[in-house]
Structure formats: structure tokens, C-alpha cells
Amino acid sequence: MSATLSSRTRLRLVRAVLAGMLVATGIGLGAFNAWWVALSFGVPLVFLGIAISPRASRVSELPEFRRGVTRDAPQIEVGALTRSSLGAEDMQPTMVTATVNPPNDTAYEARWITSMSKGHFQALASSPFTTLPPDQLPPRDQTDTPEFDDHPGRWAVIYPAVTLVTAVALLFGVAESWTISVPSMPSFGSAVDIDDADDAEATLAERHQRLLDEIVDYLGPGATRNLLRLSYNLDSTSDQAIVFDPTNGRATNINVWDGGSNASATRTMDRADKTFDAASINPGSLGDIVGSMHAEVTPIVPDAQLDGFEIRRPAANEPVVLTGSFDPGDAFIHDVEIEARSDGTVATFFDPADFDTAFAVGRAALPLAGIAPNAAALDQFVIRGIADNTPIISASSIQNSGGVLMQYRTSTSDGQIVIVPGKFPAVSGVEGSYRPDGFSFDAISPRLFDRVRDDAMKRGSVPDYDHGAVAIDVIEPHLRDDTAFVIRIEMARVDASKGMYSLDGQFIKAAHY
Numbered sequence: 001m002s003a004t005l006s007s008r009t010r011l012r013l014v015r016a017v018l019a020g021m022l023v024a025t026g027i028g029l030g031a032f033n034a035w036w037v038a039l040s041f042g043v044p045l046v047f048l049g050i051a052i053s054p055r056a057s058r059v060s061e062l063p064e065f066r067r068g069v070t071r072d073a074p075q076i077e078v079g080a081l082t083r084s085s086l087g088a089e090d091m092q093p094t095m096v097t098a099t100v101n102p103p104n105d106t107a108y109e110a111r112w113i114t115s116m117s118k119g120h121f122q123a124l125a126s127s128p129f130t131t132l133p134p135d136q137l138p139p140r141d142q143t144d145t146p147e148f149d150d151h152p153g154r155w156a157v158i159y160p161a162v163t164l165v166t167a168v169a170l171l172f173g174v175a176e177s178w179t180i181s182v183p184s185m186p187s188f189g190s191a192v193d194i195d196d197a198d199d200a201e202a203t204l205a206e207r208h209q210r211l212l213d214e215i216v217d218y219l220g221p222g223a224t225r226n227l228l229r230l231s232y233n234l235d236s237t238s239d240q241a242i243v244f245d246p247t248n249g250r251a252t253n254i255n256v257w258d259g260g261s262n263a264s265a266t267r268t269m270d271r272a273d274k275t276f277d278a279a280s281i282n283p284g285s286l287g288d289i290v291g292s293m294h295a296e297v298t299p300i301v302p303d304a305q306l307d308g309f310e311i312r313r314p315a316a317n318e319p320v321v322l323t324g325s326f327d328p329g330d331a332f333i334h335d336v337e338i339e340a341r342s343d344g345t346v347a348t349f350f351d352p353a354d355f356d357t358a359f360a361v362g363r364a365a366l367p368l369a370g371i372a373p374n375a376a377a378l379d380q381f382v383i384r385g386i387a388d389n390t391p392i393i394s395a396s397s398i399q400n401s402g403g404v405l406m407q408y409r410t411s412t413s414d415g416q417i418v419i420v421p422g423k424f425p426a427v428s429g430v431e432g433s434y435r436p437d438g439f440s441f442d443a444i445s446p447r448l449f450d451r452v453r454d455d456a457m458k459r460g461s462v463p464d465y466d467h468g469a470v471a472i473d474v475i476e477p478h479l480r481d482d483t484a485f486v487i488r489i490e491m492a493r494v495d496a497s498k499g500m501y502s503l504d505g506q507f508i509k510a511a512h513y
Contacts, residue, residue: 012054016159020166022049028171049167054159062093062115068131075101078128079109083121091115098128100138110138204290204309205283207232211239212278214256218263219243223252224278228270229312242266244275273316280320280342281311292346293324293338297422300351303329304336321424333386334401338422349422352402353385353468355446355453362404365417365425366441371408373441380407381444382473386421391490393471393512409438439485443503444474449487451505456489459510460497469493474503477513488512 022045030042068074080097094116101107114136124130211230215223228242228251237258244251251268255261290306297304308325319341326336339347350357362381363373371377384390386402398405403420408429415429453470456462469492477486477500486508491497500508 012159013162015052015054016162017166019049019053020163021170022046022052023163024167024170027167049163053163062113063136064091065094065096065114065116065120066133066136067120068133068136070134072103072134073131074103074134074137075129075131077101078124078130081121081124083116090117092118094121100132100140102137108140110140110142112138112142204232204234204286207239208281208283208286211241211254211256214254214261215241215243215278218254218261219252226272226275227278227311228268228275229310231311232309233307234309235307242268244268244270244272246272246275271316274313276311276313276320281322282342285344286322289322289340289344289346290324292344293326293340296346296349297326297336297338300349301326301328301331301333301336303331305329332388334388336422339424347422347424351386351468352383352404352421353387353470355383355449358383358404359446361419361425362406362417363441365404365406365419365427368425368427369408369415369417369429371410371441375410376438376440376443377408377410378406378441378474379409379438380405380473380475381439381441382406382471383449384471385468387466387469387492389466389492390469391471391493393473393488393490394475406441437484439474439503444487448503448505452487452489452499452501453491455501455507456491456497456499459499460491460494462491462494462497466492466494 026042026045026047026049028042029045030038033042076098078096078098080095082095082097084093092115093113095111095113096116097109097111099107100110208230211232212224215227223243226244226246228244229240231240233239239256241254241256242251243254249268249271251266251270252263253266254263286309290309294304294306304326306324307327310323310325311320312323313320322340322342324338324340326338328334328336336349338349348361350361352358366373380394382394382396382398382405384393384398384402384405390402392399396405397416397418398420401420403418403423405419406417408415408417409432412431413429414432415427418426418428420426449472452472453467457464457467470489471491472487472489474485474487476484477488485503487501487503487505489497489499489501490512496510498511500510500512502508
């Protein structure tokens with residue numbers, strides 16, 4: 001009987017381990033994947049694990065009474081039967097007192113508890129003579145008298161404990177990731193399957209090649225050397241190309257989507273000096289470029305998702321620029337754009353309200369205009385944040401985008417340096433010979449601007465969460481006194497925050513004029 005009990009226990013332990021594995025798998029898949037994965041796979045696995053988990057009962061560890069059917073089956077004569085009356089089930093713990101007659105051995109008295117059906121109990125009560133399978137033969141020397149409360153004993157705790165330990169070990173100690181790669185389900189209200197950002201990056205090269213193939217089909221192989229613009233809408237399957245015809249100055253608009261395409265004439269003021277050759281773009285590098293763009297944007301806008309991509313030459317004879325458009329999600333800023341060159345160089349995306357960073361990118365751009373940081377060549381310096389509620393302190397090319405702007409005058413030229421987050425610095429200028437006294441880049445600093453901002457926020461009772469909605473500049477105020485240059489500031493479109501400060505950070509007066 002002990003051998004049978006051990007075999008049954010091992011089997012139930014295996015079931016307990018398997019149950020723990022199923023429960024852990026169901027919980028892992030449900031917790032780390034989409035809702036439909038949890039519903040389709042996670043929940044059924046948890047229920048299956050619970051269903052096969054062994055549950056200790058009053059008969060779970062008792063051998064089931066069976067009659068011996070082989071020639072060597074020992075005969076027994078039952079002297080007493082005591083059946084439990086605690087339940088109404090067919091199988092109940094039953095104490096058997098009997099004389100055992102092993103073949104070719106001395107008879108002996110034994111008492112044991114077995115799991116017995118009503119049928120066997122009634123049959124033995126009517127006829128006490130029966131046989132036992134050899135593997136159920138009770139021991140000859142019994143040291144303890146069995147009791148009904150001996151079972152299930154410790155196994156009532158061991159089986160569920162094994163299931164629990166297995167599930168915890170697999171869920172937290174063994175599996176590295178429960179995320180599975182499955183096709184994205186369409187969002188409610190959308191009739192088009194939309195790839196997520198990672199899928200969009202991975203398939204951009206394929207969509208690029210598909211668009212080039214359509215250009216060749218419509219206009220011939222030479223048309224790919226006269227591209228004005230390639231655009232990809234990553235919120236859908238629609239892509240667009242505008243192709244220039246150098247023989248007549250006209251352009252063709254080609255649209256491609258899953259399952260179809262069309263072509264039509266379109267107006268253009270651009271000419272051959274704004275075209276580019278598709279051969280200058282390596283399709284295999286597009287995914288890496290978009291990945292670099294994403295890495296540049298997400299430290300400032302964590303939930304940004306790529307939703308558009310464009311390739312074009314922004315100005316005649318200028319380098320080709322690849323522009324990624326990102327949806328900022330719940331961030332309180334405008335849509336995000338970031339530029340890259342065809343060689344993989346990605347523009348810096350920064351928050352102008354971080355004055356340390358704004359001054360760093362400004363200083364790095366000065367050599368583009370041939371200006372030294374200590375040269376008194378600046379006549380305006382503007383920083384505008386990118387938060388939606390940032391005010392416009394002066395009309396300029398960054399009044400909508402935010403960024404850093406420096407207007408300068410030297411003995412030979414005057415112009416401006418514009419640094420927009422996500423775009424390469426742009427320098428424009430014309431020849432000139434008149435140079436008034438300006439101020440140098442070294443005359444101002446991030447610490448100075450921080451002190452001015454702190455004071456403006458106190459004066460205007462601007463909350464801390466609007467810390468980034470700042471517009472600040474250095475400009476000549478044309479006051480009646482001899483003040484040459486001043487710092488002006490406004491926070492979060494709050495009029496009370498407007499103020500004018502000296503270049504050493506002293507408050508001059510409220511308002512800007």
C-alpha cells in the first residue's frame with residue numbers, strides 16, 4: 001500500500017507543478033499584453049490551471065479499495081467495517097478490520113483505512129470473504145492504529161503550496177518577458193489597420209520602395225532623379241510623391257495606398273534646383289534615422305509617436321532634409337518635427353525653456369555666422385519655449401515654433417541665426433557696413449535668465465507647472481534715458497508677469513515698454 005500511495009502522491013505533485021505553470025503563464029500573458037490577449041489566452045490558462053490543481057480531500061491520499069483478480073491475490077476475511085458518515089459521496093473513508101491470509105504465509109490480523117465505495121461496503125457487509133491486490137496488502141506489523149482524521153493531513157497544505165511556489169517562481173524568477181509579438185488590433189472607430197510606431201519605422205523602407213516603383217510605372221525610370229517631395233502618412237497606408245518634369249517645368253502628383261494608386265498634374269513654383277535623386281537616399285537607413293529621431297525626442301516628450309515622414313530639399317541647392325513628424329500625445333506642446341540629413345545626422349531637439357541647453361545651442365551656432373562669443377555684435381537675443389501657452393514677446397521667425405533667435409550686425413553683414421528645436425540652425429544675412437554698438441553673447445547667461453524668470457513668476461503668481469511657458473529677450477528698448485539694452489520677459493500669457501530688467505538682473509519696471 002505504501003508503494004501505491006507514493007506513486008499517487010508523485011502524480012499529484014506533478015499536477016500541482018503543471019497547475020502552477022499554467023496559472024503563471026495566464027497571469028503573465030494577461031498582465032503584459034493587450035486586453036484581447038488576456039481574454040483569449042490569459043483567462044483560459046488560469047482557469048485550466050485551477051481546474052487541474054489537486055485539491056486535498058478526505059479520500060485524496062487513501063488507496064481505493066479494489067478486489068484482487070490475480071491468482072496470487074491474498075484472501076482476507078473481514079471482521080469489521082467502519083464507514084465515515086461525514087459526507088454523502090459514494091467514496092468515503094472506511095476502516096477495515098480483517099484477517100489476511102497471504103499465499104504460503106502465516107495469517108495475521110490487520111486494520112487499515114481505505115477509500116471505499118458504497119457498493120463494496122454493502123458487498124463486504126453481506127459476504128466478508130474477498131481478495132486484495134498484492135500491492136494493497138496492509139503491513140503485518142502496525143505500530144499505529146489508523147484514525148479517520150489522519151487524512152489528508154499535511155498534503156492539504158503541500159499541494160497548493162507547490163502550485164503557488166511554481167507560479168511565483170515562473171512569473172517573477174524565470175521568465176524574462178511575457179510580452180508577445182502579435183498584430184496590433186484596430187482601434188475602435190477606425191476602418192484601417194494602423195501600425196504602431198515601431199512597425200511604422202520597420203516598414204518605412206518598404207513603403208519608400210513601393211512609392212519609387214509607382215513613380216517608375218507612371219513616369220519612367222528617369223523620373224526618380226527629379227523628385228521634389230516624398231511624403232509618408234504613418235497614421236494610414238497613404239504615401240505621396242511630387243515629381244518635377246525638367247522638360248516643361250510642370251509636376252506630377254502620385255498617390256499610393258494599399259490596393260491602389262493614382263497620378264495627376266499639380267501646380268508648382270519649384271524648379272530643378274530643388275529636385276533630388278532617389279539614389280541619394282539609402283532605403284535601408286530610414287528605419288535607423290527614424291529610430292534616432294525618436295531617441296532625440298522622447299527624453300523631452302516621452303509619449304511622442306511618429307505619424308509622418310517627408311523627404312525634400314527645403315531650399316534651392318540646399319542639402320536634402322528628412323523630416324519626421326511626431327504626435328506629442330498628452331504633452332502640453334505643439335506637434336513635434338525633427339530633421340535629419342541623408343547621412344543619418346539628426347538635428348537636436350531641445351526645450352528652449354531649459355536655459356542651460358538654449359545657451360549651449362546658441363553658443364554652438366555663433367561660428368556659423370562668424371561671430372565670436374565676446375564680440376559686441378548682437379542687437380537682439382530671443383528665447384521662446386515650446387509649451388502651448390507660451391506668449392509671443394516679439395514678432396520673429398520663432399514666434400510659433402519656439403527656439404533661440406539671435407539678430408546680429410557686423411562691419412560686413414547683418415542677419416540672424418535661428419535655432420528651432422528639431423531643426424538644423426539656419427543663418428541668413430545681407431551685406432552691410434553700418435554697425436551700432438551691440439552686446440556680446442558672453443554678457444548674458446543662463447543664471448541671469450533664471451533669476452529674471454523666478455522674479456517674473458513671483459510677480460505674476462505663475463504656477464510651477466507653467467515654468468516652461470516662457471518668452472524672454474534682450475533688446476534695445478529706446479527709452480528716454482540712456483538704457484542701451486534690457487531683458488524683457490513674459491510667462492504663460494499672464495500680463496502681471498511682464499517686466500523689464502537690466503542686464504545685471506535688476507527689475508526696472510512692469511510691462512515691456
